Structure formats: C-alpha cells, structure tokens
C-alpha cells in the first residue's frame with residue numbers, strides 16, 4: 155500500500171514539474187505578484203488559522219507561484235502541503251529510531267507516522283480530484299489532511315507534561331491545508347455553482 159502511494163506521489167511530483175511551468179508559469183509580473191498578495195489578504199482575513207505573513211512567506215518564494223490564475227495558485231498551495239507532509243513523514247521515521255524518546259512519546263510518534271502516511275496519500279488524492287475539477291472531493295480530502303495534523307498533536311496532549319516534538323510541523327501543515335482550502339473555495343466561487 156505504501157509503495158503504491160509513494161509511487162503515485164513521485165508520479166505527481168514529476169507531473170507538476172512538467173505541467174505547471176508550461177501551463178501556468180509566467181515571468182514575475184506586477185499582476186501575478188498581485189494575485190499572491192490579494193489572495194493571501196482575502197484568505198487571511200477570513201481565516202482564524204493563519205495570517206497574511208504566513209501565507210505570503212509560504213507562497214511568495216516559490217517561483218511557480220507567480221502564476222496568473224487562481225487554479226495554478228491552488229495547485230501550488232497543495233504542492234507545498236504535499237512537500238510538508240512528505241518531509242514530516244520522513245522526519246518522524248528518523249525520530250522513531252533515534253532513541254531519544256520515552257515509550258509514551260514513541261507510541262504517539264508511531265501514531266503520527268501512520269497518520270502522516272495516510273496524509274500523504276489523501277493529499278495526492280485531493281490533488282487528483284482537484285485536477286479533475288472535483289472541488290468538493292478535493293476539499294473533503296484536504297480537511298482530512300488537516301485533521302491528520304490535529305490528531306497527531308492531540309496524541310501528545312493526552313498526557314500531562316508531554317511535549318509534542320511535531321508541534322511546528324503539525325501547525326505548518328494545518329495552516330498550509332487551510333490556505334489551499336481557501337484558494338479552492340475562491341476558485342469554486344469564481345467558477346460558479348456548476349463547477350463545484
């Protein structure tokens with residue numbers, strides 16, 4: 155099961171490299187920078203999860219995020235979340251064998267490892283749904299990915315005094331998921347009820 159989801163994952167990574175630059179990449183222009191700025195502003199105003207600066211610093215440095223449309227920007231946000239969830243998955247694996255954690259924390263880390271593994275495949279499926287313009291399905295999967303982060307975090311909070319070694323990662327993923335959700339919602343609104 156793992157193998158197939160990671161196979162799909164690598165497939166999508168290659169896919170993005172090929173597709174995004176060709177379809178959506180445009181040189182940095184005032185207009186495209188505006189899109190990142192205005193989208194981040196619109197989304198941060200509505201969100202109680204992330205702020206404008208987090209959105210901007212996440213989306214701005216990615217060259218392909220200088221895209222001229224909302225669809226490209228939504229893909230970038232999901233791609234960032236995918237990179238995050240994948241990196242965290244591998245760092246949990248390292249933590250599990252580091253010998254640095256007590257049995258309780260190790261138990262939590264094992265749960266998080268499974269959650270993040272599922273998160274990777276859910277995100278890949280969400281991107282697939284998005285590419286097929288099934289925005290509702292993409293949203294449901296994205297919300298489930300955000301849930302992954304909070305469930306992992308809660309595991310550590312169940313025992314007093316346990317500090318979650320993944321607090322930053324969980325929070326990053328949660329925020330990136332919310333950014334992607336917001337952009338997809340803007341996109342659905344822009345396209346009207348027929349397309350969602």
Ligand SMILES: *[C@@H]1O[C@H](CO)[C@@H](O)[C@H](O)[C@H]1NC(C)=O
Pocket residue numbers: 184187188191210
């Ligand atoms: C976008 O936001 C950044 C940071 O706030 C700012 O430096 C830049 O001038 C803004 N660009 C536009 C076109 O508004």
Ligand SMILES: *[C@@H]1O[C@H](CO)[C@@H](O)[C@H](O)[C@H]1NC(C)=O
Pocket residue numbers: 211212234237238239241242326327330
């Ligand atoms: C996850 O995303 C955040 C926000 O864009 C970024 O600062 C961080 O470096 C990323 N972490 C990983 C492990 O990819």
